[in-house]
Every structure is written in C-alpha cells, then in structure tokens.
Amino acid sequence: MGPAPGWRPGAGGGPEARPGQRRDPPRxxxxxxxxxxxxxxxxxxxxxxxxxxxxxxxxxxxxxxRSGRYAKAKEKHRKGA
Known part of the structure; x- marks a missing residue:
C-alpha cells in the first residue's frame, strides 16, 4: 500500500518529521x-x-x-441524616 493521497516528503512537519526536515513552530x-x-x-x-x-x-x-440543591444537601449532611 502506498502513501496517503496528497502526501509528499517533507510536508507538514509534525512529530514524525525526520532530522533535517522543517518542523512547525510551537503554538x-x-x-x-x-x-x-x-x-x-x-x-x-x-x-x-x-x-x-x-x-x-x-x-x-x-x-x-443555582437551584439550592447543593445547599440543601450540605445542610442535610451537617445534621447527620
């Protein structure tokens, strides 16, 4: 199976770039x-x-x-129920 369509040597430059090839600058x-x-x-x-x-x-x-459910649960937990 050959290379992917549109692929050409030296294009891109992601982490798989070989030594001596251009790499994309860090974002x-x-x-x-x-x-x-x-x-x-x-x-x-x-x-x-x-x-x-x-x-x-x-x-x-x-x-x-926002609805108060958190406060009700917190209060219930404090009472030990």
Missing part, C-alpha cells in the same frame, strides 16, 4: 480564562462560552448550586 499558550467563586459552594469556576453574553451576572457554578 503559543492560550491565556487563562477568567474565574469566579460560586456563591453557593465557594468553589472556583471558569468562564464558559455559553456565559459570554452575561458573564457579569453569573454567580453559580452549576444548575444544582
């Missing part, structure tokens, strides 16, 4: 995403694309924290 690191602390559980959570329009109003890390 720059992405900047860190903004973070907030959840108002219900106190854990940090990062920006998500779905929150892009209203990031300033986002206060909770999950639907469970």
């Amino acid at each position: 720059p690191m992405k900047p860190p995403l903004p973070q907030k602390i959840c108002a219900a559980c106190g854990r940090p959570f990062a920006w998500r694309r779905k929150w892009a329009r209203d990031w300033e109003q986002v206060r909770f890390c999950s639907e469970a924290c």
Whole structure:
C-alpha cells in the first residue's frame, strides 16, 4: 500500500518529521480564562462560552448550586441524616 493521497516528503512537519526536515513552530499558550467563586459552594469556576453574553451576572457554578440543591444537601449532611 502506498502513501496517503496528497502526501509528499517533507510536508507538514509534525512529530514524525525526520532530522533535517522543517518542523512547525510551537503554538503559543492560550491565556487563562477568567474565574469566579460560586456563591453557593465557594468553589472556583471558569468562564464558559455559553456565559459570554452575561458573564457579569453569573454567580453559580452549576444548575444544582443555582437551584439550592447543593445547599440543601450540605445542610442535610451537617445534621447527620
């Protein structure tokens, strides 16, 4: 079986490049995403694309924290039930 269609020697330059062949330059690191602390559980959570329009109003890390389920479970655990 021959090489893949469109393949030619020296093209690309990924990790399989032979010594002396061109390699692609390393990609720059992405900047860190903004973070907030959840108002219900106190854990940090990062920006998500779905929150892009209203990031300033986002206060909770999950639907469970937003609806109060997390607080109810935490309280139940403290009581020993």
